[in-house]
Amino acid sequence: MIQINISEIQAKLIEGYGLIKDAKGKDLVLVIGNTGVGKSTFLNYMLGYKMYQNEESDTVETVERECPAHIGHNMHSQTLYTHPIADKNYPWVFTDCPGFLDNRMTNDTIVTSISMELTIRIAKQVKGIVILMDATEFLSSRLTALGPLMKILIKLFRDPVEMLKYSVIGVTKLDQIKGGKTRAKKITLQGLNKIKEECRRRIKTLETEKRERDGTDLIISEYKVMEEFTSAVLGRKDDIMFIDILDDGDSKQLVTDRICAIRSRTEAQTDQLPYDTSPPPISTSTSNAQQDALPLPLITIADFNFEDYDINRTSFNKAIYDLAGEGNQLIGAITGAVDQLKRAIDLWNDNKKRMTSMKRLRSELDSYISASEVPTKLINTWSEMLEENEQSIQSEKRKMQSVNDHLKKFKQELNEINTDKPVIFAEKKYIKKEQYWTYHEVLFDFDTEDERTPIVDIDQRIGNGCWCNTTDERRRGRYKTWYQSDWWKSGDATMTVYIASKHDTGNRRRIKDLRVEISRCKESFDELNDNVLELKKSKERISSNITSVKNVVQEEVEKDRTNKLRQCDGDIEQLSARMAENRRRMEKSKAKGLELLENFYGDSDTLKMPEKFEIVQSINELLRFPSTLVYKFIKRYKTFKANFDVTKRYFQLDLNETDLSQLSQDNTADELDDGAINKKDPITGKWIRTLVVTKAGTGFELSSLMEQFPMNSVGSVFEFTHPTTGKKERILYGDWAQLNESASPTSTEEEQISQVDQVLSMSSNDPQELNRLKQSVEEEIEMLKKIIQEREELFTNQRQLDKITERLKRFTTDETTEDISSMEDSFEIWC
Numbered sequence: 001m002i003q004i005n006i007s008e009i010q011a012k013l014i015e016g017y018g019l020i021k022d023a024k025g026k027d028l029v030l031v032i033g034n035t036g037v038g039k040s041t042f043l044n045y046m047l048g049y050k051m052y053q054n055e056e057s058d059t060v061e062t063v064e065r066e067c068p069a070h071i072g073h074n075m076h077s078q079t080l081y082t083h084p085i086a087d088k089n090y091p092w093v094f095t096d097c098p099g100f101l102d103n104r105m106t107n108d109t110i111v112t113s114i115s116m117e118l119t120i121r122i123a124k125q126v127k128g129i130v131i132l133m134d135a136t137e138f139l140s141s142r143l144t145a146l147g148p149l150m151k152i153l154i155k156l157f158r159d160p161v162e163m164l165k166y167s168v169i170g171v172t173k174l175d176q177i178k179g180g181k182t183r184a185k186k187i188t189l190q191g192l193n194k195i196k197e198e199c200r201r202r203i204k205t206l207e208t209e210k211r212e213r214d215g216t217d218l219i220i221s222e223y224k225v226m227e228e229f230t231s232a233v234l235g236r237k238d239d240i241m242f243i244d245i246l247d248d249g250d251s252k253q254l255v256t257d258r259i260c261a262i263r264s265r266t267e268a269q270t271d272q273l274p275y276d277t278s279p280p281p282i283s284t285s286t287s288n289a290q291q292d293a294l295p296l297p298l299i300t301i302a303d304f305n306f307e308d309y310d311i312n313r314t315s316f317n318k319a320i321y322d323l324a325g326e327g328n329q330l331i332g333a334i335t336g337a338v339d340q341l342k343r344a345i346d347l348w349n350d351n352k353k354r355m356t357s358m359k360r361l362r363s364e365l366d367s368y369i370s371a372s373e374v375p376t377k378l379i380n381t382w383s384e385m386l387e388e389n390e391q392s393i394q395s396e397k398r399k400m401q402s403v404n405d406h407l408k409k410f411k412q413e414l415n416e417i418n419t420d421k422p423v424i425f426a427e428k429k430y431i432k433k434e435q436y437w438t439y440h441e442v443l444f445d446f447d448t449e450d451e452r453t454p455i456v457d458i459d460q461r462i463g464n465g466c467w468c469n470t471t472d473e474r475r476r477g478r479y480k481t482w483y484q485s486d487w488w489k490s491g492d493a494t495m496t497v498y499i500a501s502k503h504d505t506g507n508r509r510r511i512k513d514l515r516v517e518i519s520r521c522k523e524s525f526d527e528l529n530d531n532v533l534e535l536k537k538s539k540e541r542i543s544s545n546i547t548s549v550k551n552v553v554q555e556e557v558e559k560d561r562t563n564k565l566r567q568c569d570g571d572i573e574q575l576s577a578r579m580a581e582n583r584r585r586m587e588k589s590k591a592k593g594l595e596l597l598e599n600f601y602g603d604s605d606t607l608k609m610p611e612k613f614e615i616v617q618s619i620n621e622l623l624r625f626p627s628t629l630v631y632k633f634i635k636r637y638k639t640f641k642a643n644f645d646v647t648k649r650y651f652q653l654d655l656n657e658t659d660l661s662q663l664s665q666d667n668t669a670d671e672l673d674d675g676a677i678n679k680k681d682p683i684t685g686k687w688i689r690t691l692v693v694t695k696a697g698t699g700f701e702l703s704s705l706m707e708q709f710p711m712n713s714v715g716s717v718f719e720f721t722h723p724t725t726g727k728k729e730r731i732l733y734g735d736w737a738q739l740n741e742s743a744s745p746t747s748t749e750e751e752q753i754s755q756v757d758q759v760l761s762m763s764s765n766d767p768q769e770l771n772r773l774k775q776s777v778e779e780e781i782e783m784l785k786k787i788i789q790e791r792e793e794l795f796t797n798q799r800q801l802d803k804i805t806e807r808l809k810r811f812t813t814d815e816t817t818e819d820i821s822s823m824e825d826s827f828e829i830w831c
């Protein structure tokens with residue numbers, strides 16, 4: 001596992017970036033070679049610094065202490081960063097490329113490869129390459145002389161052999177070869193040939209044995225490249241520069257000339273930035289013969305292997321992606337936690353609102369139910385009828401009394417006519433002249449028209465005498481009586497004789513009339529009595545109706561109330577469970593958020609997220625990763641950071657103290673809410689369907705009326721065309737909960753409610769609830785129908801009663817005669 005210290009790399013890259021700035025927009029000549037080959041020494045020489053040989057250490061140094069390229073005197077790489085060195089004497093910028101040997105720390109290797117990549121990116125173009133080889137390495141004539149360099153070239157370039165066309169091969173440290181330049185040349189060429197042969201041999205062996213690698217750290221493909229490369233170098237052996245850095249500048253001039261010769265015919269084209277134009281890599285270009293004739297294409301970044309330069313660089317890229325990934329994940333998690341917290345707060349608030357209205361609704365259930373007007377109105381009407389009925393009964397009784405009184409009078413009169421009270425029809429007066437009468441005879445002799453036997457009464461006051469020897473010859477039409485008196489007392493006496501008879505003409509007529517009256521009175525009395533009985537029956541029926549309706553209504557009310565209360569209680573219970581769950585979620589999200597925030601700031605061992613961001617951002621600025629992960633992280637981090645305070649505040653909330661309703665999200669943007677016809681259930685997030693059930697018992701969804709309703713119509717009365725019946729009806733638009741939510745309706749509202757054709761509406765997304773509602777409305781309608789029927793029966797009775805009364809009235813009006821003037825008063829009362 002490769003250990004990468006990303007912050008160290010970043011720090012070094014930032015530092016190194018300052019050093020590569022001289023390459024910006026320039027033509028570069030890269031100086032490449034193994035660590036210690038003498039790249040820096042060569043550059044100082046090229047820049048005109050005087051060299052001297054240090055006999056003691058067998059090294060070469062600049063005479064001047066201060067020189068642009070730092071020379072290292074041990075086998076550890078001294079140059080970490082690519083180092084472009086601009087010099088007014090050259091139209092290009094020599095670039096000291098650090099050695100790529102693996103004797104460096106992993107992190108440094110990464111820094112070096114990135115540094116070189118960045119230098120090439122910011123330059124105008126790579127004009128040429130100086131590849132340096134150490135002459136002393138060829139002394140051994142072994143593969144190791146070229147192996148490390150080949151590794152570098154293979155890693156660095158997509159096609160190292162093709163790159164030779166842009167390269168100047170330089171051999172260094174000639175002074176260390178006994179026999180000087182001439183021998184050095186010989187050794188070099190011999191060494192290269194031997195290496196070539198060795199490569200061929202090894203390739204053959206490996207191919208025969210069908211193996212990828214042998215004891216060295218090179219693989220078969222690398223042997224092939226090395227063989228090809230060596231062949232190409234040997235093919236242009238006269239171009240190999242043997243650089244004597246201790247000379248007076250001859251080598252310098254030769255190298256300069258050779259560099260100038262690279263792509264000289266195409267210099268005019270180099271105004272274009274290779275970076276932007278991105279021509280195809282050289283490796284895809286045409287054959288050698290053609291290339292000699294054609295200008296060489298530009299070297300672009302595509303000719304390099306920086307991305308997958310080596311495993312370290314790959315690991316580094318992966319590490320950056322990991323950082324971005326971690327960042328994305330953490331920011332995602334924090335944002336998620338805060339969103340969850342907000343959602344939980346929202347839900348809690350919504351539930352709290354629902355709970356408040358549910359509780360209010362619960363407490364207002366009484367008034368809601370008593371507001372059920374239908375039975376109340378009916379009972380009121382019936383009570384009025386009952387009162388009227390009672391009055392009628394009383395009035396009928398009074399009439400009966402009066403009829404009875406008359407009857408009594410008539411009967412009495414009739415009785416009186418029947419007594420034998422005489423009616424004088426003849427009278428004779430006798431005056432006693434004498435002192436006394438003895439055997440005085442008086443003859444009463446009358447003729448009468450009456451056929452009945454006359455009655456004779458003699459005034460007894462006439463004296464002390466008595467009548468004797470009376471011969472009464474009374475017969476029809478004749479009255480003849482002899483009276484003999486025996487009066488012993490003296491004095492005058494008047495004797496009146498009269499005949500009393502009830503059979504005279506006047507009485508007869510009256511008796512007849514009285515009998516008629518009596519019979520009529522009896523009839524009337526019976527009729528009135530029947531009326532009273534009828535009225536009493538009605539009274540009983542109404543009373544029992546009232547009682548039964550009251551009982552039914554009371555039962556319905558109780559049933560309804562119990563149902564609704566149960567619903568309310570269920571809802572309240574459910575809501576409080578939900579609120580508790582919301583609370584738990586809030587706590588959980590908060591705890592999670594706080595934990596994530598701690599991760600965000602990191603602990604002493606790990607990087608803090610802001611540092612990670614700095615690294616990813618700055619490295620991305622340098623390398624421009626083609627990674628959506630990185631791009632996303634940078635973008636997300638910036639947004640996240642901008643809202644960081646708010647996020648932090650959410651996680652630091654004291655959930656028990658804070659007024660959570662202040663934190664409710666604004667949901668007014670919900671377009672369907674504008675219409676207020678439908679609403680979203682804050683818990684399920686589903687749309688609530690509003691079902692309207694009209695008095696006629698037909699139900700429909702309120703949404704089907706949306707077009708007929710003006711916006712924001714809640715709480716108002718509207719006339720609408722019923723979607724099914726097509727009839728005009730009025731509706732108070734407002735759902736069950738909303739109607740009850742408003743504490744006390746204003747007078748206008750009350751008036752509006754009273755205008756409504758008894759429309760019930762209820763909001764729900766619960767089909768069972770809607771069915772229950774529909775059923776209860778259907779039951780109510782059935783009850784109303786029954787009540788109406790009973791009422792009609794009652795009206796029939798009332799009409800009958802009216803008819804009887806009317807008849808009675810007629811009767812009394814006809815009978816107001818002079819003879820029975822005493823009855824008039826009582827009849828008037830009837831009228």
Ligand SMILES: Nc1nc2c(ncn2[C@@H]2O[C@H](COP(=O)(O)OP(=O)(O)OP(=O)(O)O)[C@@H](O)[C@H]2O)c(=O)[nH]1
Nearest residue numbers: 035036037038039040041059060071072077078099
């Ligand atoms: N005798 C002799 N020593 C040389 C010559 N060129 C370089 N050296 C020595 O080789 C050592 C390494 O030289 P540098 O120029 O630092 O090598 P480099 O290629 O830049 O090494 P890194 O930057 O580490 O990759 C130093 O001690 C130099 O003095 C040379 O031509 N002759």
Ligand SMILES: [Mg+2]
Nearest residue numbers: 039040070079
């Ligand atoms: Mg160096």
